[in-house]
Amino acid sequence: MEIQLKLYGASKILSDKDILNIELPNNSNIEKLRNVLDKIISEKHSKSDLKNLPKTAAFFSEKDVVVNDAYKLKNRELISIIPPIGGG
């Protein structure tokens, strides 16, 4: 299965586009997505400051609400990654 990850803040370093398509095993959840992101960052962005992102990010569903690690992802689902925030 594949999900579309909408990038915000520091996670924009992961791609030149606003959305990153990520391949995942079927029936994956947010916890699995964290593991896959961790792998992508260690393989392709090891020099960036993104090392902790898979652990610290929250994820929003299409309804713009935070989903927990057990949340089951659907094929082609649009998920937003929410790195640690800091406006003002």
Place this chain on the structure above:
Amino acid sequence: MSLHTALVKIEEKKISSEEAKKFILSQKNGAEAIFIGRVRNKNKEKEVTAVTYDAHDQAVLKSFQIICQNAKNQFDKNAKIFLEHAKGYVPVGEISILIAVGSEHRDEAFKICRYVLEEVKHQSPIWKKEHYIDGKEEWLPGHSLRPKQKVN
């Protein structure tokens, strides 16, 4: 109307303190508190030229409404609150956030202003990328919204 909240695309419009003062003006209120946050030229010994603000627009607007409503419920249900935050490239010296509160008494006006600012920093999905004089740039660390994991 007692609440005004907005995420302002800075390339299209500037945040205006005059607009805020006009919004909160009321003969019922004896106190006005205004907080203006601006982009400053130094952070941790680095010379800053500008900050780019990124935001999850829908979630930010939703959080602004909830924060302001909670502030009214907690401190003064008749308060008037104006809250705007910048989005996009904001040069040093420009306004990044403006909170204006009109309330019957000064204590509530100050408390609402402080409450709204702190809650925006801890709840609203907004991110800062600093631009430095040497051409480098850096996303700043922040507050994680990841739900706490249950411990068995």
